[in-house]
Every structure is written in C-alpha cells, then in structure tokens.
Amino acid sequence: MSGKGMNLTLKIWRQKNAQSKGKMETYNVSGISEHMSFLEMLDVLNEQLINEGTEPVAFDHDCREGICGMCSLYINGEAHGPDRGVTTCQLHMRMFNDGDTIYIEPFRAKAFPVVKDLVVDRSAFDRIQHAGGFVSINTSGNTQDANAIPIPKADADKAFDAATCIGCGACVASCKNASAMLYVSAKVSQFALLPQGKIEAKERVLNMVEQMDEEGFGNCTNTGACEVECPKGISLENIARMNREYLSASITKES
Amino acid sequence: MSVLDAKIPEGPIKDKWTNHKNNINVVNPANKRLIDVIVVGTGLAGGSASASLAEMGYSVKSFCFQDSPRRAHSIAAQGGINAAKNYQNDGDSVYRLFYDTVKGGDYRGREANVYRLAEVSANIIDQCVAQGVPFAREYGGLLDNRSFGGVLVSRTFYAKGQTGQQLLLGAYSAMNRQIGKGKIKMYHRHEMLDLVIVDGKARGIIARNLITGEIERHSAHAVVIASGGYGNVFFLSTNAMGSNGTAAWKIHKKGAFFANPCYTQIHPTCIPRSGDYQSKLTLMSESLRNDGRIWVPKNMEDVEAIRSGKLKPTQIAEENRDYYLERRYPAFGNLVPRDVASRAAKERCDAGYGVNQTGEAVYLDFSSAIQRYGKEAALVQGEKNASAERITELGEEVIKSKYGNLFQMYEKIVDDNPYKTPMMIYPAVHYTMGGIWVDYNLMTTIPGCYAAGEANFSDHGANRLGASALMQGLADGYFVLPYTIGDYLADEIRTGPIATDSPEFDQAEKDVNDLIDKLMGIQGTKSVDYFHKELGKVMWNNVGMSRNAAGLTEAQEKIRKIREEFWKGVRIPGDRNELNPELEKAIRVADFLELGELFAKDALDRNESCGGHFREESVEESGEQKGEAKRDDVNYKYVAAWEWTGDPGQAKLHKEELEFNDIELKQRSYK
Missing domain, CATH: 3.10.20.30 (Beta-grasp domain)
Structure with missing residues (x-):
C-alpha cells in the first residue's frame, strides 16, 4: 500500500x-x-x-x-x-x-x-422461475444412470455457460427498457440445450415469457447493454435462442 | 448409559439403511397434506429437503434470510461433489468412499451415517443430471471426473469451479416447481429467531420479517434446521457475510445438544488477507491442487529477496524450491487432506518461509501443469514441432477451461496474473464439522426438530474431505430426511393444525421481542463489527490452527469479557420496525459470543489432536510420523455433545461413544 x-x-x-x-x-x-x-x-x-x-x-x-x-x-x-x-x-x-x-x-x-437506500426487491425474478424454470421430475433419485444419455460436450458447455447466470439483475438495470430478456433466456437456453429440458421446452418458454411480461419488465430492442454489463458474460445468443424457441412454441403449441 | 441414543439400526453395515427404510413408519399421501413442515435455510440441504418433502405431499414452509433461496451460501462451493460411481474404472466403490471419509475424518465420525452417505452418493449424480445440472463432460459425451484431497481415485463430479452454484440452482429449480404448485410457501428475507416447543415437541418458530421488522409466528408438526455452519464465529472466513449460527444456537438453547463445536476446517488454499479492513476471505478451490504444486523457497535469502521485491518466484530455480507437501507426504503429495495441508503451510510460515509481506503465504504454482497439458494438446492437434511459446499458450487454454473462473477471481482480487506467476495462498476458516447433534434419523435431542447439512455434526468427523459437503447436503435433503421424518410424523396424523395462540408461542414471541428491545436499548458507542472482530481475533489466535490448554483457557475468559462489553456498549442505529442490517448482525453476533466460548471449552476438553483440531500437547514424538497429530482413541473416541444449562461456560458434556466395527482404527497416514 x-x-x-x-x-x-x-x-x-x-x-x-x-x-x-x-x-x-x-x-x-x-x-x-x-x-x-x-x-x-x-x-x-x-x-x-x-x-x-x-x-x-x-x-x-x-x-x-x-x-x-x-x-x-x-x-x-x-x-x-x-x-x-x-x-x-x-x-x-x-x-x-x-x-x-x-x-x-x-x-x-x-x-x-x-x-431501502440501495436495496431493491428482485422477487420478480423468482416468480419467473416458478413459472417454468425447472425440469418436472421428482427428486427420488430413481432416475436413469447419469451416463445413460451422452450429451455432446459442446452442448453441455453452452448449457453450462447459460446456467452461470447469478440472477443479480444487472441486465435489467443496464437496459433502457428494463427488459429481463437476458436473464430469462439464460434459463430457457440452459434447458433447451439439454435433452432433459427438451420435453417441456415449449410450455417452459411460453410460461416464463408470460410471467416476465406480467412482472412489468420492458421489451428487448437488441441494444446489447445487458451483455456488456453482465458480470458473468451471459451471451446475447441466448436471447436469440429464446426468441426461436418462443416463436416455434407459439406456432406449434397444442391449444 | 448415555442419554444419547444414536438409533443406529441393527445388522451388517451394508444392510442398515435398506432395512431401516423397510421398517420405519410411513405417512399415507392423504395424511401428508395435513402435516406442516418448516425448513429453515435453502442451501443444498434445506433446498433439497423442502423440494422433496413438498413433492411427497407435506405442506412445507421454507425460510431464508437472503432475498431469494438461490443465494444460500452453498452457491459458492467451487470444486465438486463426490460419488462412488466408478466411471473412471479406478477401483472406486461404496466401501472405498465410506473408508476414505471415515479415515479422512480421523475416525471421529459415525460409521453407519457415513456408510449411508456413500451408499446414496451415486443417486445424487443421477438425480442432478435428470434435473438438467450441466456437469462437465468429456468429448465422448459422458461425465468427467477429477480428484480431491485425501483419496486415491477420481470420483469428483464438477461444473468448472461453480459446482455448488449448479447443484444449488438444481435444488432451487426443484423448489420452484413446488412453490409454483403452492406446496412450498417461501418466506425470503425472514430470519428464524426462536424455536417453539409445546409438550416437549418442536411445534414452530418465531421469525422476523427483515423488511418490516414484524415478529411472526409459524407453526408446524416438525422443524428442520438447515442453516449451515458457524465459521463466521472467526469473523474472517470463506463464509458469506450473512452466514450465521443463530438458528442452530437458538435450538441449542431450547434443548438440542451441540456436538464437537471445536471441529473446524481451516482450508489450505485461500487468498491471504491484505489489511485490517478485510471483510471476508476468498477460497481458491481444492481442485486446484490437482494441477497446482505448493512450495516455498528453500533458502532464507530468497524469501527475503522476494519480500523486498528484488526477486520474482519464477526466477527461483527448481532445485531451490521446497515442495514441502511432496517432500513430507510422497504418497498423497499435493492432495493430502485439508487439515494436513493447512498445518504444513503454517509450519513453513512459522519457520519464516512465508512469501508475502505478512509472512503468511505460500505459492500454488501451475507452471508444470501448463507445460504438461500444453505438450499433450500440441500432439493432439498435430503440432509436432510446437514452439515453447505455443506449448505455454495451449497449456494455459487447458488450465483456463478447467479453472477459468477461479483464475479470474484471483486476478480481480490480487491484481496478479496466476497464469504467469504462482498464486499466493494461505489457510482460512472454511467449514464447521461440528454442529447440532443428531441421531441416525437426523433428529436432534428435541423431538420433532431435525438438523441437516452443515448445521448437523454427523458425517465428517474431525475433518471433512473435499467435495463431501455438497454430497452430504444433498444426501440429507433429497434422500435421508424425506424418509426418516415420516417415521416421526406418522404419529402426528391425528394432531391437526398447530395453533399459534398457545402460551408457548406467546412466551417465545415475548422472548424475541425482549431480546430485540434490549439490544436496541443499549445505545452504546461501538459498532457490532467492532465486537465481532474482537471475537474473531481471539478465536483465530487462541482457537485456530494450533491450540493449547493455556490459550484455550484464556480464550474463554476473553470471550466472556467481550460478551459483557457487547451487552453494555453496542450501538445499533435505526429502528426495529424496518430493514435494519445492524440489528440483524447484532442478534447473530450475540449468539456467536456464546458459541465461541463453548467452542473453546470443547477444544480444551479434547486433549488430543484429531483432524482439524490440533492440540500442541498431543503430537507424535518419534518415528516416521514425528511431528504429526496424535490421536488418543483410549480417552477421546467419543462425540462430545454439549447441553445448554444457561451459560456456555457451564455447558454439560454428554458422550456418545463411537464404535468402529467395519473399519480398523489406525494412525491416519498420508505418507
């Protein structure tokens, strides 16, 4: 010093x-x-x-x-x-x-x-996860062997990169629209990239996006400030992936 | 006969858990809906327990003091999780994991619990993969493994240096599914401040809403404490700032025995402290010891030249380096267990070989691993005549893919590039093996009150092996508690909802209100942190890596004195009916000031060296093991479970004798 x-x-x-x-x-x-x-x-x-x-x-x-x-x-x-x-x-x-x-x-x-002061309430983030941020399997442990489904390393690595989101909200705070797209797309991507998540992929993306809108987050205008300020380097590609997932789910969902 | 009954099932060790599950009571699904369970804490143990219990049908109320259950400190676990999968075909088995864990704990853990842990370990990996946890994989698409300290196989599953994060987010997602269904009611930014006991049974808690300051009553048919460890009694530790012992201490004061408080893990590889303003210490994962070699200079003149900035560590020739772990422990080398590695670092630094200004740092060096990986990568990529620079570049890429986030974290804190120059590390308080005493069913000495994960004492003996905390947290929450709690709750199906207007709830709420009023009313002159730091200094100096009778006796006196001063002189600004972080800290520190004294008392009582507890009076005097810790199985082969009597200094000792039927008691050697 x-x-x-x-x-x-x-x-x-x-x-x-x-x-x-x-x-x-x-x-x-x-x-x-x-x-x-x-x-x-x-x-x-x-x-x-x-x-x-x-x-x-x-x-x-x-x-x-x-x-x-x-x-x-x-x-x-x-x-x-x-x-x-x-x-x-x-x-x-x-x-x-x-x-x-x-x-x-x-x-x-x-x-x-x-x-109070510098403390904010980010429970909206939790509520988006309640809407679909999970794979619907029970925690019995009686699933198949962990190595039963090989997953290409590249996919597993991408899913991991998306899953490193810490849910801090910097993306929302940095966005001129206060959009939560980077946060939501990170979870949607993690599961969309893994075979375990594919089964419920459609419902997941539709439900999470609906909840995101309900919470009052703004829309995405592809400015990219979120990616720059994200402490974990979550990529904008996730937003693109979520948009694809959302579009295809909207068109193909069974009503 | 001791008042402690561990309720270990009869039969051969490999059949105990299966037989037990077959014989215990089960609650039918319709009745589960009528039964409430409170879970305090949402880390790996609490989060997985909440999710599992809700799935089974119980009505669960979960509590955490953070703003979201995902923030519990399990999130910060880095290196990995053990499981006896034997995917690497290196001879791993349930027995070997069981053996390594009992030996690693220096034969102070309970055999039956540890065997069960090893037995369910493989299910954890299956479960997590099914949940979408993105573990590291090999190019063939199958799961990758690495090694951790104290073992000779590769059984650790990992997700870069963020394994805890990924596992916790898995448990959090399982919770979210149940919260969405209304099966878990989540109370975030709530802190449990007392346990309510009615007719001898745990029937609920008193919690403070941290936003409004409101004191709330919550009732249940059973209460699970999964609030983590008490490492922050040292002020400086790798724990989160909010990690605290309050929930565990409150149930202790209501009748739950506190076991082996002196068993603390001092982790060998943490970033050294840099100044008095320091608020916490940062761990560098043990996984780094797979590829990093630990050393200090052999010659004192080199040490001095480094400290004065005249010499860089990279300029010291190979023959002038002392790779002291490889020298002292050739069989395990840099992968000796944590307690052994920490003491060896202290020994070198005490002898004057520390490599930073404070004299409290050793090197963790990746240069040979970078060269080794670089050569391999060059060959794989067909670059037969790669230059030295190219090999280094390729090697650094491999290291980055394995430990990238840890290296980045180090660089941000220390402002030094660990790819180019060795890391500097020093031991720091990390984990507490001691905790609330529980029986085989994870029930405390209070009927209906359970403790899971780091909050209990059960599996790690006197020293925890790396990558075993995540294993234990998830084993307790996903696979043990959901079964064992049913045995107790089967008798509660006729109880009906628990009222919160009973005299017991009145009294508990009044006690909490009185405590808060008393603290707010002191209006002294010193901050909570001042007292916490004073306590931390005593703990580190007298009850740290090396302990003796005189120091421990002095510690108890000093802690009592700090406690008296705290209750006269603490200043808590603000109001109790609003968000007040100083009040939150004051309540926690008041408990640490009692727990610290019991901690020192337990350390004094245990006049042997075992695991993380090193008594200077108990050292091997001769032979190959000269200077190593000396365990005393004749006098101390027991769990020390302390009963609250109104004053931590007067706690009453109960002993649970440990029996070793399946593993022979031996000197723990890593040579």
Missing part, C-alpha cells in the same frame, strides 16, 4: 422505505486502500456513520466473491461499476483515483422497487 490511501466523495441514494421519497446525499471517506473491494469501502463509510450516531447505508451483499448475486449497485452510471466481468463485491478500489466523486444508486426498474 502506497501513501495514505484515497480520499473520495460519495453521492449515495438514501430512501427510508418503498413509500418515501429518496434523495442523493453526500459523504466523504478518506484513507481508502486500493486493495479494498468496493463493498469494503462502503463498510468503512458505514462504520464512520455508526460512530457518528447516524444510520448506515443499507445495501445488499452476501458471499462477497461474485457468485451469490445478492450485491447490486449502480455505480457512476453502470451496473456493478466500471470494471468488466465482475460484481460490485469483486470491484476493487484500484479502479478509482484519489479525489474522485462516485455516484452510487440502486438498480432501477419498475419491476425492482426500492426497499
């Missing part, structure tokens, strides 16, 4: 609860090490606020290693901040400079109402 660390000005969205109006507040922190994660910097701020007897800033976080999908934050106008391929908890302060002013807002979307 060189010198005494960075001095930063933070402009943070404060909002008491879903019903109240919020506003940006200004805070200063000093001595921030470049090795700190962004959330550790916020820990420093909160410790400071607690010691001053004021309420700390509420933000979602849990695993702090980029996999649980709990952390969010819109930092200087980008979901998960300026670095690529990381969540906010993996964003490090070396991406910033001494004297910077940093704007920190919650993920904004009609379908993600603010709970």
